[in-house]
Amino acid sequence: MTPTYNKVHNRFKFNGLHFSHEELKEVAYSLIKEGKPYEKVTGDFLIDWLNNKDFLVVTTSGSTGYPKQIKLKKQAMVNSAIATGNFFGLEPGDKALHCLPSHFIAGKMMFVRALVLGLEIDFVEPAAQPVFDFEKTYDFCAMIPLQLKHTIKYIDNIKNIIVGGSKVTKPLIEKIKDCKPRFYETYGMTETVTHVAVRSLESKNGKKEPYFTALQNIKFEQDDRGCLLIHAPKLVKETLVTNDIVELKSDQSFKLLGRFDNVINSGGVKLFPEQIEDKIQPVIEERFILVGEEDATLGEKLILIVEQPKDSVEDILKVIKELKNLEKFEVPKKIYTIDKFPETNNRKIQRKKAAKLVLEAK
Template sequence: MSKYIPNYHNVHNKFKLNGFHLNAEDLCRVAYSFIKEGEDFEKPVGDFILDWFDGKEFIEMKTSGSTGKPKTIRVEKQAMVNSALATGDFFGLEAGDTILNCLPVKYVAGKMMFIRAFILGLEMDFVAPSSHPFELIDKQYDFTALVPLQAMNSVDLLHNFKTIIIGGSAVSAALEKVLKPIKANIYETYGMTETITHIAARKMGKKAFTTLPNVVLSQDKNNCLLIHASAISDEIIHTNDIVELVSENKFIFLGRFDNVINSGGIKLIPEQIEAKMLPFIKKRFFVTGKEDKELGEHLVLVVEGLEEPIDLSKIKTLDKYEKPREVIFVNKFKETATGKIIRKDSLS
C-alpha cells in the first residue's frame, strides 16, 4: 500500500497557529489581517499565506546572494510539501508536536516552518524574528530552527527545546563548543534556496552530514557536491561546495570552490585554514587570495574592526602554505540578509 502524500492545498486538521486551529480559509482571513494591520514582521507572513493558497502550482523566492547576485527562482509547491515530509521523517516530527518559528518568512527557511506546520499538523507559535528570539518565551517546544547568531545569543535557553536545527550559515567551532553541554538534539543543516532549505543534517559532535530521505549524492570533477533529489527537483542540483564523499548519503563539507586560492600551484581551501585560526582570533575574519605576480595569488587574512596586532606564529597547525602574507582590517563586513559574509564585497 503506497504512502499517502498530502497535496499543497491541504492543511492538517491538527495544525495550530499561536494556539488557534485554522483551516485554509481561516488562514487567508488571518493573512489579510496581517497585511492590513499587522506588525512589520507579520506582513510578509500574510503575503506568503495568500501566495500559498492562490491556486498556482509554484511560488517565487529569491536566492540569498552569498556567492553572486540574488535571483528569483520558481519552486513547485508540491516539492516544498515533499521537503516538509522529509524533514518530518528525519527528525521524527509528528502531528501535535509543538514548534517555534522565529525566522523571517521573507526567506525559504521561515516559509518552510509554516509549510511543515500546515502539512504535518504541528502546533506552531510564530514570533518576531530577532537576534534574541526567546526573550519573551516561557514554555518548552519540540522543535525550532535558528541561524547561528540566534543560537549563540540564546545558549542559556536552548534546553527548552527537544530538537534544534541551525542553518543559514556555517556553525563555527566556537558555537559548536558552547552547544556541546546542552541537553537537546542539535543539528547543523545543509541546503540552499534551490534545494528548498536543507537536504542534509549533521548532529553536533559528528563530522559528516547525512541526507534526508530520497536524496542521493555524487561529485563532479572538481569534487563539488551533486544532489539527486527527485522529490524536490527533476534536475541534478549542482553546488560549488567541495566535499569529501563518505557514501551516497553522507559527506564532509570542506569549503566552497568559489573561494579556493591557487598560490604557486598549491590549492588552498579558505574554510579549512579558517578553522585552524578560529581559536586564536577573537574578531570576525576570513582568508582570501590577493593577486601576486610571482605566485598568481598569495594568502591574505581579512579581519573586521579596528587594526590591532595579530601574532600568527602562535598558530602551530598552519603549514607554510597556509600562513597569510599580509593582514587587512576592514571596518565592517558586507553580509547577506541571513548573516553570511560576502567576501568579495567586503574587500571592495
C-alpha cells in the first residue's frame, strides 16, 4: 500500500527522538517560537506539511528566470520520496544527515523522505561548512557542491551522497575519487519535486556514469530543439518541457549537453558554454562563465567573464590556448572581469545578468 502524506512512519526519528503527527506539530511550533532563523523556516515547513491541505506552496530557485511560487501536491512529494528510497535502497531505521536549508524543495524533501520512509534524520545548520557527528555512520545525505567541498575530509562515514543545486565542478569531481562514499549528481527542479534522474560519480566505492538514469515511473524524450521532455505522471500531470539540450540514450537515460538559452551560434558553429567551461576549469581557480557577445562578422563571439581573477587577462588567455583538448573555436575571443557575479537565492550565477553588466560597462 502506498504511504500517504498525512501519516508519520513509526520508525521516523528527528534528532534522535520519535514524534507522532500531533507531537511533531508541537516541535514545529517550538522551532518557530524559539529556534534560530534556519529552524524557524523548518518549523514553518512542518506546520504546512502537517495541516489538512493536500498541497504545499513552494518557491522555485530562479536559476532559469525569476523565482516564482508554485503548488505541489503533497502526495507527489510522497511519491518522489518513495522513488528515491527505492533507487538508493533506503530502509526504515536508516540514518540520514540533513544539512540543506528548508526554504527550497531539496531541504523540504529531506524531511518528507524521513517521514515517509521511516528514516532517522539528524538536522544540522545548513551552513557552507555543515558541522555534524563525523564519527556517526549515515546511509544518506544531500549536499550542494559548496558544502561537499568544505566537508570532503569528514564524509567517509556517509554511504550515499547526492549532490545538486549547482554544477559539480571538475576539481571537486577529482577530489571525491579518493573518498569512500558513493556520490551521485542529481538532475531535477522544483516542478519535478527535486531529482528525477541521477548519475553516479567516480569514488573508491562508485563508478563513473556519463548518463543520467531515471528514477522509477519517469520517462524521457526530446522535442524538435533537442531539449528534454519529462514524463512523470506520479509527480506532475503535464509533460514538462525543459530548455536542457540532451543526448538521449533511451527513454530512461540521457547525457546533459547544455542549456538551449545559453547556446552560442558563432559563425554557424553551435557552442555549448557548459561543455567548454568543463574543459577550461582546470586552469582557472576563480568562478567564471562563457557567454556570447554580438559580433559583426560571426553573429556572436565567445567571451569569458572571470570573477576577481588573480592573474592578468593575458595570462589567463595564454593558459587557455595551451589546453590540448580545446578546439580553436572554443578559445574565447575576449576576456572580461567582474567584481561579483549576480546570483540567485541559492548562489547560482545569473548568466544573462552578468553578461549585461559586463557588456554595458565596457
